[in-house]
Structure formats: C-alpha cells, structure tokens
Amino acid sequence: MNTMNDVEVIINNKRYTLSGYESGDYLQKIASYINTKHTEFKLMENFNKLDVDMRNILMQINIADDYFKAVNQVNEMDQEADMRGNELFDLKHEVIAAQTKLEALQKEYGKLQNEYNEAQKIIIKLQTELEDSKMK
Amino acid sequence: MNTMNDVEVIINNKRYTLSGYESGDYLQKIASYINTKHTEFKLMENFNKLDVDMRNILMQINIADDYFKAVNQVNEMDQEADMRGNELFDLKHEVIAAQTKLEALQKEYGKLQNEYNEAQKIIIKLQTELEDSKMK
Numbered sequence: 438m439n440t441m442n443d444v445e446v447i448i449n450n451k452r453y454t455l456s457g458y459e460s461g462d463y464l465q466k467i468a469s470y471i472n473t474k475h476t477e478f479k480l481m482e483n484f485n486k487l488d489v490d491m492r493n494i495l496m497q498i499n500i501a502d503d504y505f506k507a508v509n510q511v512n513e514m515d516q517e518a519d520m521r522g523n524e525l526f527d528l529k530h531e532v533i534a535a536q537t538k539l540e541a542l543q544k545e546y547g548k549l550q551n552e553y554n555e556a557q558k559i560i561i562k563l564q565t566e567l568e569d570s571k572m573k
Numbered sequence: 574m575n576t577m578n579d580v581e582v583i584i585n586n587k588r589y590t591l592s593g594y595e596s597g598d599y600l601q602k603i604a605s606y607i608n609t610k611h612t613e614f615k616l617m618e619n620f621n622k623l624d625v626d627m628r629n630i631l632m633q634i635n636i637a638d639d640y641f642k643a644v645n646q647v648n649e650m651d652q653e654a655d656m657r658g659n660e661l662f663d664l665k666h667e668v669i670a671a672q673t674k675l676e677a678l679q680k681e682y683g684k685l686q687n688e689y690n691e692a693q694k695i696i697i698k699l700q701t702e703l704e705d706s707k708m709k
Binding site: 464500531538 | 602607636639679
C-alpha cells in the first residue's frame with residue numbers, strides 16, 4: 438500500500454482515473470459498491486425527479502449511513518470483546534485455583550497414604566508380638 | 574425508529590430537508606460527518622480544480638472507503654471473537670475437568686481417612702491385648 442498508482446474505474450457509466458495508495462482491487466470493490474447504490478437509487482422514481490445536488494447529497498448520506506452502522510457494530514463488538522476478556526480472565530483464575538486445590542489435596546493424600554502404611558506396619562508388628570507372647 | 578419524520582440538515586452550506594425513519598440526532602451526526610469531509614476536501618487546492626462530477630465521485634469514494642475500513646474491522650473482530658469463544662469453551666472444560674478430579678480425589682481421601690481410622694482402632698485393640706497378655 439505504499440506505492441502510488443493510477444486505477445481506472447467506471448462509476449455510474451463514466452470513466453474515472455483515481456490516483457492513490459490503495460490497491461486496484463480495493464478501488465474496484467469500492468467502485469462496484471457505489472455503482473450498486475447508483476443502480477438502486479435510479480430505480481426509485483422519486484429520486485430521479487430530484488436535482489443533481491440533492492441526488493449527490495442523498496448518495497453521500499446513504500453511504501455515510503452504511504459507515505455509521507458499521508462503526509456501531511464495531512463498538513458493540515468492542516464491548517462484547519471486553520466482556521469476553523473479563524470472562525476469560527475469571528475462568529483462567531478458576532482453573533488455577535482448582536489446580537492449586539488439587540495439588541494441595543494430592544500432597545495431603547500422599548501424607549495420609551504414608552501414615553496409613555506406617556499404621557499397617559505397626560499392626561503387623563503388634564500382631565507378631567501378640568502371637569509370640571501367646572506362644573510363651 | 575418507526576415513525577417517519579422530516580429533518581432539516583445543512584450540508585456544505587445548503588439546507589436540505591430529509592424524510593426518513595432515522596432519528597433527527599442520527600441524521601445530524603451524519604450531516605456533521607459529511608460537512609467535515611467537505612471542509613477537508615475544500616482545503617485541497619487540487620480538489621477545487623476538479624469538475625463537480627469528479628468532486629462528487631471522490632466524496633462518495635472517500636466515504637465508501639471509511640465504510641469498507643469499518644467493515645474490515647468488523648470482520649477482524651469477528652474472527653477474534655471466534656477465537657475467544659473457542660478459548661472460553663476450552664477453559665470451561667478445563668475447569669470442569671479439574672473440579673471432577675478434585676471431587677474424585679476428595680472421595681478417595683475420605684475413604685483412606687476411614688481406613689486409617691480403622692487401622693488406628695486395630696492398633697489400640699492390639700496394644701491393649703498385648704498389655705493384657707504381658708500381665709498374665
């Protein structure tokens with residue numbers, strides 16, 4: 438988009454040469470969009486009766502309306518993105534909290550397992566002592 | 574936005590009465606935006622030298638360019654929103670998985686606690702038996 442170029446477009450059946458930094462494809466897309474609007478407007482009987490000044494202003498307002506509606510959409514999506522961002526943030530913390538709890542409980546479980554194993558050893562030792570004691 | 578109304582706007586120093594469904598405020602916003610563009614364009618010496626036809630087309634292209642750029646932003650935000658949506662989905666499942674693991678481990682821990690307590694009882698019983706046996 439840094440090189441300046443000349444692009445020829447046809448708008449409303451007239452040829453125009455535009456110099457700019459945008460790509461030829463992009464300018465053709467815009468020309469196509471504007472032509473569609475011209476076609477739509479020309480189908481309206483009332484539009485054709487207006488003077489050229491009013492017709493041009495209405496065209497500008499119509500395109501500007503498309504623009505404002507798109508900007509509105511951007512703003513709404515911005516707000517939604519903020520909400521999603523907060524949701525993500527909270528969820529990430531929920532995951533970390535759950536994993537921390539899990540790790541802590543795994544540690545406790547390990548300790549209890551050891552204590553249980555020790556208790557089992559003591560039981561065996563006491564059972565052996567008891568049998569010895571009974572045999573005497 | 575359902576009632577039709579007449580709104581008077583001043584664009585490029587001319588008065589126009591617009592009939593439409595949009596609110597007066599909204600149409601004034603658009604008029605203000607278009608006026609700003611007219612002002613900017615009039616500062617360009619080269620622009621003023623062009624014929625009225627070309628000037629109108631350039632104005633339309635300029636506004637359409639704003640529109641296309643806003644639409645581009647909408648599309649990019651749409652893609653980002655999709656990505657965030659997937660991220661959220663995955664994280665929600667991560668939270669559920671971690672909580673499920675935690676609950677399972679808590680159950681296991683409870684069982685082990687009971688078995689440990691039983692082992693302690695057996696130890697006490699055996700110790701008592703052993704003392705009794707030694708006293709005989």
